[in-house]
Amino acid sequence: KILEQMKKAQITELDALLEDQPHPAPPTRQIRSMRKGKSSNDDQSGKPAPVQVDAAELAAKRFAARPPVNLIAALPKTEYPERIGNQKWSEKVAALKAVLEAGGEKPYKLVAPSPSSNYGSLIGEMKKLLSHTHFAVVSKAMEVLAMLAEGVGEKLFPQLRPILPTLLKLSKDKKLTKAVSSTVDSFFGNVLSFDHIMDQDDGIPSAVNEKEEKNIIARKESLVFLVRSIQRSGQAGPRSCLSAQNVSTILALATKKLDDSDATVRKEAMNVFLALKA
Numbered sequence: 001k002i003l004e005q006m007k008k009a010q011i012t013e014l015d016a017l018l019e020d021q022p023h024p025a026p027p028t029r030q031i032r033s034m035r036k037g038k039s040s041n042d043d044q045s046g047k048p049a050p051v052q053v054d055a056a057e058l059a060a061k062r063f064a065a066r067p068p069v070n071l072i073a074a075l076p077k078t079e080y081p082e083r084i085g086n087q088k089w090s091e092k093v094a095a096l097k098a099v100l101e102a103g104g105e106k107p108y109k110l111v112a113p114s115p116s117s118n119y120g121s122l123i124g125e126m127k128k129l130l131s132h133t134h135f136a137v138v139s140k141a142m143e144v145l146a147m148l149a150e151g152v153g154e155k156l157f158p159q160l161r162p163i164l165p166t167l168l169k170l171s172k173d174k175k176l177t178k179a180v181s182s183t184v185d186s187f188f189g190n191v192l193s194f195d196h197i198m199d200q201d202d203g204i205p206s207a208v209n210e211k212e213e214k215n216i217i218a219r220k221e222s223l224v225f226l227v228r229s230i231q232r233s234g235q236a237g238p239r240s241c242l243s244a245q246n247v248s249t250i251l252a253l254a255t256k257k258l259d260d261s262d263a264t265v266r267k268e269a270m271n272v273f274l275a276l277k278a
Helices: 008-020 050-065 071-077 089-102 120-129 135-151 153-170 177-187 216-231 244-257 263-277
Strands: none
Touching: 071 089, 071 120, 089 120, 089 135, 120 135, 120 153, 135 153, 135 177, 153 177, 153 216, 177 216, 216 244, 216 263, 244 263
């Protein structure tokens, strides 16, 4: 558990901060250890029932047996090349839907990057569309990026990591907040680790810096993303492990954000502490 990774001084600091809050904010998302009761499918030891285990094993075997989709080879046979260059936003959305359909079933499984399967051009086009004036186009472009993160994973790290700051800034648009949340969640664990999302220059610390990011929603949503990542640590993918050093860095940031000028941001900073303590 996370607490076992923390030093005594860190635990003491965390407890003191929680006790100092006159009205501690409840987590915006329910943490597993705080849920009431157990599922009827769980036995008394808390372990999933055999049926659930078998289903998970079957799903894993099925996924392993599935051949990866060669998305880059499939795209020329779709409407994507013809419609993506059209100026109408609806045509661009249709083109992006074609990309998602070509990616196959979920969970996505795409071929690894190679000279014959170069994702650079597709990712470059999606990055351009993130600045489109219509939210539907931007949302669909993010869906494609999320598919690539899930389907290819860490081998796309060099191309996808630089997009994180842009995504976090886009969360200030209420029409895009949900799409941003889904996309950054797909990035975390598959492409990005805690080291990456907590990078001082192009990660969450920069996104919640009040001097650099004046928008309250963007700062708040970046902390909400951090809370979700903590709750999904070790389960979100091969890069989702939370180290003691990560905990120390997160504690320092959350402590600093308790001084944010906005109450909603301060509330999410408290939720970071609560997620770590769960």
